[in-house]
Structure formats: C-alpha cells, structure tokens
Amino acid sequence: MYATRNVKLQVRDIHMQFGDKIALNHASFDVYEGEFLSILGPSGCGKTTALRILVGLQEPVSGTIYKDGIDITSEHPSKRGMGIVFQNYALFENMTVFENVEYALRIKKENRSAEARKEIRKKVIALLEQLELSDHLDKKPAQVSGGQQQRVAIARTLAVNPDIILFDEPMSALDVATRLSLRKELKRIQNDFGTTMIYITHDQEEAFAMSDRIMVMREGNVIQIGTPEEIIRNPADEYVRDFVLRNLELKVNSLSKFIKVSNGT
Secondary structure (H helix, E strand, C coil), rough: CCCCCEEEEEEEEEEEECCCCCEEEEEEEEEECCCEEEECCCCCCCCHHHHHHHCCCCCCCCEEEEEEEECCCCCCCHCEEEECCCCCCCCCCCHHHHHHHHHHCCCHHHHCHHHHHHHHHHHHHHHHHHHHCCHHHCHHHHHHHHHHHHHHHHHHHHHHCCCCCEECCCCCCCCHHHHHHHHHHHHHHHHHHHEEEEECCCCHHHHHHHCCEEEEECCCCEEEEHHHHHHHCCCCCCHHHHHHHHHHHHHHHHHHHHHHHHHHC
C-alpha cells in the first residue's frame, strides 16, 4: 500500500530532553503523503513533544526533519506549511465563526487590498459551507457546540492550505457521542482535501478507528509503527499487547454498551 506513496515527512534520529528527562530518544519515522497517522501513548511518553518539534514550536537537541526532501529542522513554523489544531481549539472568543477563519488569511500583507478581501470572503464562506458551518457564520464560539468549535478550528487551519495538519488530542474534552460523530467528520475532511494528518492521542480506540497507521510510543521511544491490522496481528512486545490491545478491547466493549443504551436496545 505505502510502496507507491510519496514520503511527506522524514524524521531522523530526533533527540530531545529537558534536564535529565529524555522526552524523545533518537526517534525516527516517516509520514506518507495523504495518510492519517496517529501517535499513540500515555501521558509523558513524548508524543506532544514530537508534535511541537514537527511544527517548529521546539527545536530538538539533535536529529533532522525533512519535508518533501528538504531539511526543515531549524525552519520557522510559518515556513513549514503545517497547521495545528490545539486541544482547546484556541479560537478568538470575541470573533464570530466567520471572523475566526478569515483572520488566518486577513493578517497576511498580500491580502490587505479590497479585491483580496473579496476573494478571502468567498473562500471562507465556501470552506465553512463544505464543513457544514454555513448556519453559524455570525455566531461566537460560545454559541456553538464543542464539535462545531472543532470544525471552526479545522476550517481556520485549512484556510491557509497546509500540507500537513497536526492535532493535539482535540477530542479529549468532548462527550462520547460527539467524538464518534467527529471521527467520521475528520476522515471525510481528510478524503475531501487530501491533507496529510498527524493525530496525537492517548485513546487506543480512537487511534484504531481513524488511522491509516499508528505509531506507538513509550517513554520517549517509538515502540512500533504499522497499520491497525499489523499491530493487532503482530504486537511488537508485551507493552503493546497490554497498553494498546488489552485496553482497546476494554474500550470497545464499553463503547458497545454506550451505543446499545443510546439506541435504546
């Protein structure tokens, strides 16, 4: 499957530590064009550090990151062609849905003419329509649901045409029903826009439900990377069996009970 895909990101021997604590232990992995890669692990395993280094918010102690074959290890975040959706969405509460998405384009110098503003408006309206937010253009973030806020954050990121979107546990504060709905939404967006997505999560069931491939981490180390099927059939070690597969089974059983209750069965 991946033999014919282009490699979008190459992460080579990335090392990061804070004092005596090793956050990433010489990690290496590839991310393919158009794939949905989840980085899965418990709190403190290094997954958020990896995301921050990829997007350029932190510089590693050593190692190299290539995007489309170009070294971007020391490149400014604005030059990397990546967007990020944070856990709390980071929306401007005093702006409307439309203004939140428009802002990402309006602040650019080349978009300050009257003609450019008209084109921006068309683009934002079309994007919000595609994400089924047309009825909420003039609402403030507090006036829409958590799931709709996430879609606004995604729309704002998509507006600047990133090659890669990174997600920092964006569903952790949402209820089960909303999370189930948004999983489908994220996969639809990925398919519609063809965007490469890297998704940080500690939730096994979430990772297996959405990912083309999963990278399992522990204490700063990449333990295994593969498709959900590969990990289920050939877990790398006892940690993967315990943390990933046994916890996945528990979460699926719990989710099945929720679905039955929701359906009144």
